[in-house]
Amino acid sequence: MSTMEQVRITNPREIVDRNFKIAAERVGLTVDDQILLKTPFRELKVEVPVRMDDGSLKVFSGYRVQHSGARGPAKGGIRYHPSVDIDEVRSLAEAMTWKTALANIPFGGAKGGVDCDPVEMSQAEVERVTRKFISRIHHILGPYRDIPAPDVNTNAQVMAWILDEYSSRHGYSPACVTGKPLELGGSLGRAQATGRGVMFVIREYMRDIGRPMKGLRVVVQGFGNVGSNAALLLEEQGCEIFAVADVYGGIISANGKPLPIKELVAHAKKTGSVIMFPGAESIDNHDLLLLDCDVLVPAAMECVLNHDNAERVKAKVIAEAANLPTTPEADDIFAKRGLVVLPDILTNVGGVIVSYFEWAQNLQQTFWTAQKVNEELFRYVEAAYREVAALASAEKIAFKCAAYQLAVERVARAERLRGL
Ligand code: NAD
8 A cells, every 4th residue: 555545634625635636627627727726715714702600711712714705695514513624614614615515505615613612611601702703703704694503502682792793883784693582583494404304305315216205314423403303304204213323422212122212302402412312232333333324414524434444434424414424535435335425515515505594585575485495405305416416326426526526516607708
């Protein structure tokens, strides 16, 4: 094995670079086009000084990267996590550009984050971080500029503080942020939207291969917004979720029967974690990814499926609910071993689609029913899935390759039409 082959990829940047490069070659982009599409439109780094509850001062770093606005205002979540840095935010912002293009919604891509650890912080500290961060980046945000949304460790309450900080400077602007509470112009169905999209994509794929949802054995890593809602909705379809994990550890059904997800959600809400769920045994987070199952749903962080574990993953299908969970080396290994990867920019697209509905409702000052939101969500996700599946089948390429090809082609066309 050469030295190059031994290099391990654990950086999300290398994932987006590789996915883009394959797509760019397939689409036949010139070098100039590639530079234009890859280079972020705008990057902002700010210091976020915050007085902690114990009186000490902490200075965090905050970032907002607007990767592309070719197809519409930049759109992407805000993440609070100690691993947040410019490289991670830049990679996730670029992934948002391809995701919004694949979904065919009128947005570009952005991402933001602060390198704080909410697990160790009080609610009041999280609020102070949010208000200070937004006070320093509000001038590049706005309903027609850049619209944040929830991501890891941020939720509807954090979006409400963002709305308040932005609106206090620019006038009441519900469309400046999505994933808000209903009382402040949020959309029905937004909290479940990413998980619902994950379920739709798995269901469409299973329909194509003639496998019923009922009885599918599923493992979920990450039990936050995306993982827990995906698990609930997959359970409703008859899938059997028998192991899950969060940052504190994993659990596996002790009696071979599926875990009762509603009870597990209530337990996680009450205790702050899935661990210690009555009737379940604990399992190491890394071993969880290697369990024999029909579908593995990584719904936590990037790069969890990589050179180290890809040969030992026993799932038949990997549904990428998290952003960038599979490194290129792992993708190659899965392809060689015949494992199917349902790519992130398709599988977790539901969240940004309902964010688009929320934004549109805010601008039109209307309010959709849950039924309308979910029906429209299905229409968009199904269309994206069908396009990806058709291209993958026609060109005999992986779903990920097809998804990126469609997305890159769309953004390239928009860039060209707008001109330099
Ligand atoms: P969240 O903060 O609600 O939940 C994250 C979950 O992952 C938590 O259960 C946490 O304990 C767990 N986790 C963190 N580190 C872990 C580790 N090392 N091992 C196991 N579990 C770990 O975040 P979320 O909104 O559910 O986002 C999860 C993923 O989905 C991220 O990759 C995010 O970018 C992506 N995503 C989120 C949305 C959305 O609408 N929230 C949309 C698209 C994609």
